[in-house]
Amino acid sequence: MNARSSCPSQRAWDTARQSREQRLAAAARYARGKLVSHEDATKLLEAVVRAGDRVCLEGDNQKQADFLAARLAEVDPAVVKDLHIVQSGVVLAEHLDLFEAGIAKRLDFSYSGPQGAAIARMLKAGKIELGAVHTYLELFSRYFVDLTPHVALTVARCADREGNLYMGPNTEDSPVVIEATAFKQGIVIAQVNELVDKVPRVDVPGDRVDFVVAAPSNFYVEPLFTRDPAQITETQILSAMLAIKGIYEPYGVKRLNHGIGFNTAAIELILPTYAERLGLKGRIATHFALNPHPTLIPAIESGWVEQVYCFGSEVGMDDYMRARPDIFFTGRDGSMASNRMYCQSAGLYATDLFIGSTLQIDLAGNSSTFTKDRIAGFGGAPNMGSDPRGRRHASDAWLKAGREAAGETTCLPRGRKLVVQIVETFGEKLSPTFVESLDSIELAKSLDLALPPVMIYGDDVSHIVTEEGIANLLLCRTPAEREQAIRGVAGYTDVGRARDARAVEELRARKVIQRPEDLGINPLDANRSLLAARSIKELMRWSGNLYDPPRKFRNW
Numbered sequence: 001m002n003a004r005s006s007c008p009s010q011r012a013w014d015t016a017r018q019s020r021e022q023r024l025a026a027a028a029r030y031a032r033g034k035l036v037s038h039e040d041a042t043k044l045l046e047a048v049v050r051a052g053d054r055v056c057l058e059g060d061n062q063k064q065a066d067f068l069a070a071r072l073a074e075v076d077p078a079v080v081k082d083l084h085i086v087q088s089g090v091v092l093a094e095h096l097d098l099f100e101a102g103i104a105k106r107l108d109f110s111y112s113g114p115q116g117a118a119i120a121r122m123l124k125a126g127k128i129e130l131g132a133v134h135t136y137l138e139l140f141s142r143y144f145v146d147l148t149p150h151v152a153l154t155v156a157r158c159a160d161r162e163g164n165l166y167m168g169p170n171t172e173d174s175p176v177v178i179e180a181t182a183f184k185q186g187i188v189i190a191q192v193n194e195l196v197d198k199v200p201r202v203d204v205p206g207d208r209v210d211f212v213v214a215a216p217s218n219f220y221v222e223p224l225f226t227r228d229p230a231q232i233t234e235t236q237i238l239s240a241m242l243a244i245k246g247i248y249e250p251y252g253v254k255r256l257n258h259g260i261g262f263n264t265a266a267i268e269l270i271l272p273t274y275a276e277r278l279g280l281k282g283r284i285a286t287h288f289a290l291n292p293h294p295t296l297i298p299a300i301e302s303g304w305v306e307q308v309y310c311f312g313s314e315v316g317m318d319d320y321m322r323a324r325p326d327i328f329f330t331g332r333d334g335s336m337a338s339n340r341m342y343c344q345s346a347g348l349y350a351t352d353l354f355i356g357s358t359l360q361i362d363l364a365g366n367s368s369t370f371t372k373d374r375i376a377g378f379g380g381a382p383n384m385g386s387d388p389r390g391r392r393h394a395s396d397a398w399l400k401a402g403r404e405a406a407g408e409t410t411c412l413p414r415g416r417k418l419v420v421q422i423v424e425t426f427g428e429k430l431s432p433t434f435v436e437s438l439d440s441i442e443l444a445k446s447l448d449l450a451l452p453p454v455m456i457y458g459d460d461v462s463h464i465v466t467e468e469g470i471a472n473l474l475l476c477r478t479p480a481e482r483e484q485a486i487r488g489v490a491g492y493t494d495v496g497r498a499r500d501a502r503a504v505e506e507l508r509a510r511k512v513i514q515r516p517e518d519l520g521i522n523p524l525d526a527n528r529s530l531l532a533a534r535s536i537k538e539l540m541r542w543s544g545n546l547y548d549p550p551r552k553f554r555n556w
Contacts, residue, residue, distance in 0.1 A: 055086070154191070237530055321335075359431075360440075469513055
């Protein structure tokens, strides 16, 4: 053995720690302990953020470190440039200002919501270099592998002088972002609404937080999951009835996740009425991995729901959740705690059904929220809407779906998650939901993306629900059957009108396709009288006036 090969390495093993100490030293002039005046926030960022850094700027799909976002957009692009932004939500104009100014160059994200059209334009203009559009769990996981932030800009309701943070119900992404950054020698800066002597609850310990900035105004929270019952249509109520009678009841679905949208809001609001008449209380929809949807209040109050664990919170629901500790996960201080990474894991492995919506579905059942002019991101839908092959516990719903998927084949017993797409055959501006080919395929070619942005792959989808009926894709035995099952519920879209009528009727005879009449549903019964609450004000009454809706939803 060569003697030289056994000598200790001369490599420095603490370069990240040295970098951290240099950044802290550069920022020291602006801080009193951990506290930094909001007037000095931009200077603080110029001191600690280096060119080429990976930066996570919360940036969730609800709560926003909006003050720090605005200050980061003001830094000198000659000093701070070419940042790699790694954050779950890109939803503020300031998030994109970073790329316009050359402060940021590369982007890895999960959800863009209102900035979807702007991101599409900037990608086509070459102003954003796209890493990937991730699921939440995927991006959070990469924080601990190869996308670890050098600097994390987080947000909390309050902090004490030691930097202990209280998030309240809006904990969301913060713990995972902070832990990945702090334990890899990064810098953590927290925007807070106020400084206090003692925080109500320590959601993030102060030894993981380097600087605290009390912003001049409270951080912004998007009421993303509020749906006004007054806007729910009879078509959406019909689809909700189909889902309950054709999927929830026969599979006995108790543990589930609802996506965002009016279709799932309609399901929540007819549990105490339509589903009650079917005698399903206690047999379906008892345990949710779900944000605190206001439209779930009547089902909670009428005894349907036993437990809800939340990804995040919802504006106006704080007092209601505090008063319902049997339902929500609340801390010793009485307020709910949320955690997006925990809830994504729960939605992936601990639920039997995901039901959500999309903008486009192709002939194989692949779906996407990416269109030619809009890149909305995926959020958690690909996690919720996938069959977790690592699952090892059984339930009746999971096993029944597995038996249907297996058909006559003899194999080891194996379950399947129910992944349901509930859509109307035509979307906004009469755009067809069903298409021969997803827009995202062409988008991937035009942007030279290695992976077409598909939200949920067709082989994970178990059912598609439209106003025409239900297509049970688990019962399809060939790609041709799957195509005709999808065409059979695609209505008067080009896809639907190209169906093989005979093949569709054969599928209907096998209950691969079920129309409302096949399930004993009269479409004329799908009216707004079925909704347990028909307005935001009625949701307030159901809550005993504990629900305090956002101002933009108040029309009285």
